Amino acid sequence: MNDPQLWISALQLGCFFGLLALSYWVVLSGTGFFNFAVGPYAMVGGLCTSWLVIDKEFELWSAVVIALVAAMALAAVTELVVVRPVQRRSGRNQLPALVAVTAVLFAVEQLAGVIFGYTTLPGEELFSFQSIQIGSAELLPDALELIVVTVVVFVAMAVWVRVTRTGRLLRAVGDSREAAALLGLSVNRIRIIAFVLSGLLAGIAGLLFAPKAGVNSSAGLQWALDGFLALVIGGTATVWAPLVGGLILGVLQVFVPYYLGGPWLAYSLVILAIVFFAFRPQGLFMRTIRV
Amino acid sequence: MNGVNQSTRTRHGGTEERGDWVSINVMGRRKSKRVVRRAATVAGSIVAATALLATGTAMVAGAATGKTSKGSKSPIIVGEDWDSTSANAAFTDVTAKTIQLAVNQVNKSGGVLGHPIKLVIGNDESDPTKTPAVTQQLANEGAKFLLYNNGLPAPAKPTVQKLGIPSIGVTAVIPTFANPPDNTFTYLLSSPLSDWSQVLCGAWKKTGVKTVGVLRDNSTTTASLDNVLFPTLKKCVTLVDVETAPGTASDVTAQVARLKSHNPDAILVADLGGSFEILAQETVHQLMPTETRYSLATIVNEPTTWKLASPGSLTGVIAIGSLNPNNPQTKKLKSVLVANNGSSYAMTAFDAQAWDTIQLMKTAMAKAGGGNTTAKVNKQMQKISSYLASFGQPGYTLTYSAKKHAGANGLCGIVLQQFDSQNKPSKAYAKYQPPCKTK
Numbered sequence: 001m002n003d004p005q006l007w008i009s010a011l012q013l014g015c016f017f018g019l020l021a022l023s024y025w026v027v028l029s030g031t032g033f034f035n036f037a038v039g040p041y042a043m044v045g046g047l048c049t050s051w052l053v054i055d056k057e058f059e060l061w062s063a064v065v066i067a068l069v070a071a072m073a074l075a076a077v078t079e080l081v082v083v084r085p086v087q088r089r090s091g092r093n094q095l096p097a098l099v100a101v102t103a104v105l106f107a108v109e110q111l112a113g114v115i116f117g118y119t120t121l122p123g124e125e126l127f128s129f130q131s132i133q134i135g136s137a138e139l140l141p142d143a144l145e146l147i148v149v150t151v152v153v154f155v156a157m158a159v160w161v162r163v164t165r166t167g168r169l170l171r172a173v174g175d176s177r178e179a180a181a182l183l184g185l186s187v188n189r190i191r192i193i194a195f196v197l198s199g200l201l202a203g204i205a206g207l208l209f210a211p212k213a214g215v216n217s218s219a220g221l222q223w224a225l226d227g228f229l230a231l232v233i234g235g236t237a238t239v240w241a242p243l244v245g246g247l248i249l250g251v252l253q254v255f256v257p258y259y260l261g262g263p264w265l266a267y268s269l270v271i272l273a274i275v276f277f278a279f280r281p282q283g284l285f286m287r288t289i290r291v
Numbered sequence: 292m293n294g295v296n297q298s299t300r301t302r303h304g305g306t307e308e309r310g311d312w313v314s315i316n317v318m319g320r321r322k323s324k325r326v327v328r329r330a331a332t333v334a335g336s337i338v339a340a341t342a343l344l345a346t347g348t349a350m351v352a353g354a355a356t357g358k359t360s361k362g363s364k365s366p367i368i369v370g371e372d373w374d375s376t377s378a379n380a381a382f383t384d385v386t387a388k389t390i391q392l393a394v395n396q397v398n399k400s401g402g403v404l405g406h407p408i409k410l411v412i413g414n415d416e417s418d419p420t421k422t423p424a425v426t427q428q429l430a431n432e433g434a435k436f437l438l439y440n441n442g443l444p445a446p447a448k449p450t451v452q453k454l455g456i457p458s459i460g461v462t463a464v465i466p467t468f469a470n471p472p473d474n475t476f477t478y479l480l481s482s483p484l485s486d487w488s489q490v491l492c493g494a495w496k497k498t499g500v501k502t503v504g505v506l507r508d509n510s511t512t513t514a515s516l517d518n519v520l521f522p523t524l525k526k527c528v529t530l531v532d533v534e535t536a537p538g539t540a541s542d543v544t545a546q547v548a549r550l551k552s553h554n555p556d557a558i559l560v561a562d563l564g565g566s567f568e569i570l571a572q573e574t575v576h577q578l579m580p581t582e583t584r585y586s587l588a589t590i591v592n593e594p595t596t597w598k599l600a601s602p603g604s605l606t607g608v609i610a611i612g613s614l615n616p617n618n619p620q621t622k623k624l625k626s627v628l629v630a631n632n633g634s635s636y637a638m639t640a641f642d643a644q645a646w647d648t649i650q651l652m653k654t655a656m657a658k659a660g661g662g663n664t665t666a667k668v669n670k671q672m673q674k675i676s677s678y679l680a681s682f683g684q685p686g687y688t689l690t691y692s693a694k695k696h697a698g699a700n701g702l703c704g705i706v707l708q709q710f711d712s713q714n715k716p717s718k719a720y721a722k723y724q725p726p727c728k729t730k
Binding site for chain 1: 384536539545546570577596599
């Protein structure tokens, strides 16, 4: 564990997983719903940017804006066209909406393949600068960008949730939709904000992670599972919990293969998931209420 | 979310439970079982949706457009199993494009004895469980010849044998497809893997490589490669470590760090190509910058993949390729490709193999008096001898017979290519090339 390059990789992966988990967290906090389509939103954020820049010769920042808007629009469509109508028709039952959102996940992947192509595209680096040497390790620009943006995003989210009215309403509506409605709060508005914000966060995550190994239309499922596992580990009690879960998952993704070999990664993740589901379903951070 | 929308019910022994994702400690109770149930539900949903999708995409994509000649004779249907949607699309797209080009050229020049060729397309996503169904579907669409443009055509063999339709694994390298059993109608163009290991051993012997570390993806296709390659490679070098990672991995730092700890003379990356190959090569380049790197992957034939690599990160990588710019047949094909795709077109061995596949098929059909009698076409396939290939070293030929269904004649189909600082395999590896008699 004394190789700094391994820690840099773990940190980079952890930040990515943390952002994905945060994307889950926002929808879960605002609607009480697991939105498994965050993986495809992230894929769209990364793939759409690369496609616009490489194939359509867009200027980078225009492409970034369009891709993030696309991810947010996709999230809004998920809520307005899929989740909300399905929940309404099923008496707020979660299962039909979960199945529908899972179908959305695959549908977006297929659609992305048709639009952007099925081959992997290189991710776009937002800023160009020399990599930083840290001892024997090298911190590449894309890793540094992801780490810095992750810190900024989490701090901003923590402030937003705690300080702003919309942020507080987000959790109020998530805790009890009916109670919030009785109090006259705009439940539907809060829900759509949660989804759009989720799309933005996932889009940023995909955009910043794409330079590491490229991005293709089938990346969404794996990313959805990574983010979900990070949320399972971290829990939902605080806005920082997804980041902690992501970082732990990142460390496991690097050090389990390093010490035990590649095949052990899959085994260890399954064991970890079972352990958390069975013994710590609320994740590491548990919300407590004083009575 | 722990509110009135949550169901409240009585369970065993009258214990009241109200579960939630976040277990809230209210009046000393922790309610978490529902989370487990919900997780199971979610997992079930994903499995169900995956199954639905898999079923959907297994369906044949439908007929592709193919320019036909102006003649009034009925078309000869040729089925192409083109995996255009999995990770293999990185190389199958190139192959498919040139297959279509070659078919168009054949049709423009009058087709096969006046009969135009019409392509119909299927897509097994390189999923062995779908390959037989796609094969059957192509046959149902009237295919009289089958082309496998996917990662692993071997699962189609029993179905092909039953249908009796001549079939070519266009870019396949694993000899299973052309070897018994069930190989009456199956053929290969590429040099077999046994040749690859001979060439690698030759290069390593020449350059003094005695220890090799392997990094590979965990796909079934790559595992199949290993089963054929590794026993031979172990005879000429010591494989100090074999590291695996998922083909969808985003990071292989740990695997490369483990390889580094063994201090091998060279690293061999074996995978399906695409983003995994780039990730692997970049990580080796980052952690072991002076290491000699070899590639078993199809990266040398994937121009779109080269763009994924950061500048200079592929410099020096030695890859098993099949193109020698001095081969006259290669030059001839390149001029056709450039005329159709533009002067900047980067020709690959997959272009050459796709092109040669259609020429071989046309030859067999023409000699059989037409393409619609599959038994006759198959017989003529087995009579093709000394066909000058568009790939390999100058003078390289393909020959088939009743017992020889892999066309390669010797090691000359392989060219070791080396990447330059522009991340392009622009030159032949100067230190070693397989011994080859020119014709």
